[in-house]
Structure formats: structure tokens, C-alpha cells
Amino acid sequence: MKLIAKSFAKVNPYLKITGLKENGYHELDISYLSVNLADRLELERTQTGTVRIATEAEIPLEDNLCFKVAVRLQETCDPGAGVEITLSKGIPIGGGLGGGSSDAATTLIGLNRLWNCGLTRQQLVKIGGEFGADIPFFFYGGYCVGRGTGNDIRQLHNPYSTRLVPVITPSFSQLTREVYAKYDELVDHPGKNSDTRKKRPGANRRERKVRNDLQEPAVRLNPDLDHYLDLLEGVTTIDAFGVSGSGSSVFGVTKPGVHRKQVRAEINEELEDLPGDQRLEITRPTGSGQIITEGEP
Numbered sequence: 149m150k151l152i153a154k155s156f157a158k159v160n161p162y163l164k165i166t167g168l169k170e171n172g173y174h175e176l177d178i179s180y181l182s183v184n185l186a187d188r189l190e191l192e193r194t195q196t197g198t199v200r201i202a203t204e205a206e207i208p209l210e211d212n213l214c215f216k217v218a219v220r221l222q223e224t225c226d227p228g229a230g231v232e233i234t235l236s237k238g239i240p241i242g243g244g245l246g247g248g249s250s251d252a253a254t255t256l257i258g259l260n261r262l263w264n265c266g267l268t269r270q271q272l273v274k275i276g277g278e279f280g281a282d283i284p285f286f287f288y289g290g291y292c293v294g295r296g297t298g299n300d301i302r303q304l305h306n307p308y309s310t311r312l313v314p315v316i317t318p319s320f321s322q323l324t325r326e327v328y329a330k331y332d333e334l335v336d337h338p339g340k341n342s343d344t345r346k347k348r349p350g351a352n353r354r355e356r357k358v359r360n361d362l363q364e365p366a367v368r369l370n371p372d373l374d375h376y377l378d379l380l381e382g383v384t385t386i387d388a389f390g391v392s393g394s395g396s397s398v399f400g401v402t403k404p405g406v407h408r409k410q411v412r413a414e415i416n417e418e419l420e421d422l423p424g425d426q427r428l429e430i431t432r433p434t435g436s437g438q439i440i441t442e443g444e445p
Contacts, residue, residue, distance in 0.1 A: 152443040155254040157185040157245040182289040183431035194230035203235035213252035225265035242321025244393030253286035289437030327394035330365035358390025366395035
């Protein structure tokens with residue numbers, strides 16, 4: 149049996165850090181929105197008892213979340229089960245778009261079917277949550293809010309379902325752990341006195357658009373992000389904008405009734421003035437974290 153999946157990306161319309169746990173993990177009040185920028189996964193059951201990953205992406209096997217969650221599920225479900233996973237990346241790596249987390253959730257859902265594990269969504273969410281705070285969201289997709297360190301997810305009515313979501317990914321990437329470390333430098337007591345941050349001119353204006361406590365440290369680490377935020381601020385078709393997660397991708401939410409060609413043309417005109425290579429995707433919100441279908445073995 150073979151499964152073929154589209155594994156969707158996410159942006160964060162809201163991200164507030166509410167505290168810091170003793171183990172060093174940050175507690176969040178966060179919202180997620182899945183969009184139709186996707187990775188492609190093929191999962192084929194084997195009788196080898198091994199987990200194999202084939203991908204063109206430069207991800208060491210020990211860091212590949214698909215591999216990690218597959219081995220973990222194998223231990224729980226059937227140590228003799230095997231799988232060959234082919235991963236084709238469409239979601240930029242290091243952009244704060246949740247590609248690795250999305251792939252991990254899709255892998256768990258797919259293997260639960262391939263291996264006949266019979267686990268519930270909540271059991272899969274618990275396994276996924278062991279490997280990353282964003283993974284539980286992708287078992288739901290659509291528009292969700294989360295609290296704590298990731299496992300407390302609630303799916304809500306999607307207020308963005310009719311909007312377009314342009315996503316710009318610069319040529320540079322961000323490491324999430326470095327962005328959180330910079331945040332801790334800027335804030336003495338995370339979640340308690342965030343007003344004490346030393347802000348750049350214009351930061352307050354931007355935070356009225358998309359509240360993201362990681363935006364300021366992300367820009368401190370990569371000041372060129374400011375150029376992309378300035379660009380989105382000047383696009384007349386965009387209603388709100390900001391950094392997605394820890395970056396480096398930035399995104400906007402358009403006004404109602406805007407046509408895709410209009411948004412693309414306006415953003416592309418502004419991108420011509422910026423140096424380097426950027427990737428622009430005009431995405432739409434999705435109602436799920438992935439789409440999985442059966443394919444030919």
C-alpha cells in the first residue's frame with residue numbers, strides 16, 4: 149500500500165510569549181493558519197522493519213522529523229513494520245512556516261493507516277508533541293489557537309478563509325533557537341514585562357498589525373527583514389502583515405475581494421527594488437493540515 153500526501157505550511161497571525169518554564173521551554177498564546185504551500189510525501193509500507201527517507205533536502209537524518217516520529221511510532225505500534233518515505237520540499241526550510249512539523253504530523257497520520265496502528269488523533273498528537281511544539285497543530289489545520297508548549301490546540305471558525313495570504317521568503321533563513329535566545333536577551337521576564345523591550349522605530353506600528361513577540365528579535369538577528377516588512381506595509385491590497393513564527397518568511401493577509409494577480413503584481417513591483425533572491429507565493433488558507441490519498445504501490 150502506498151499513500152501520497154500534500155503537507156501544508158502555516159503562518160501565525162498571533163504569537164505572544166506568556167512565560168518561561170523551568171526546563172527552558174517558552175509558553176505561548178498563539179494562533180495558526182494553514183495555507184496551501186505544501187511539501188509532497190510518498191509513504192510505502194515495506195516488510196524490512198526499517199525506516200528509510202529519500203529527499204533532495206539537505207536535512208541530516210538525525211534531524212529529520214519524519215524519521216524521528218516514524219521510529220517512535222514503530223516502537224509503539226509494530227517494531228517489525230517498515231516504510232520508505234519520499235519527501236519533496238515545497239515549503240522553504242528555516243522560514244518559520246512549519247514545514248518539518250507539518251511533514252512529521254503527516255507521517256504519523258499516514259503510518260497510523262499503513263501500519264494499522266489504530267491510534268486516535270489525541271494519541272498521535274501526544275507523540276508528535278514530543279518532537280516539536282508546532283506539530284500538534286497540523287493534526288487539525290485550518291485556523292487554530294494554542295496555549296502552553298503546543299499540545300493544547302483548539303480549532304475555531306476561520307476568519308481568514310476568503311483572504312489571500314502572500315508569503316515572501318528571503319534568501320536567508322533563521323534558527324528558531326537563536327530567535328528565542330535573542331528574545332530572552334531583550335526581555336528580563338518573558339511574558340510578564342514585554343513592554344520593557346528595546347524597540348526599533350516603527351516597531352509599535354507593525355505590532356498593531358500582527359502581534360508576534362518573536363518579530364523584534366528576528367529582525368535584530370537579520371535587519372534585512374525590515375525591508376520586507378516595509379514592503380508589505382506599502383502594499384495597498386494587504387490588510388495585515390508580519391513575520392511568521394521565528395522567520396525568516398514574512399506574510400500578509402489581504403483585504404476581502406482582492407484578486408491574486410493584483411496582489412502578485414503589486415508585490416513583485418516592490419521586490420524589484422530589493423537585492424538578492426526572494427521567493428513569493430500567493431497562498432490560500434486550507435481547512436486541514438494535509439491531504440492524503442492512496443496511490444499505486
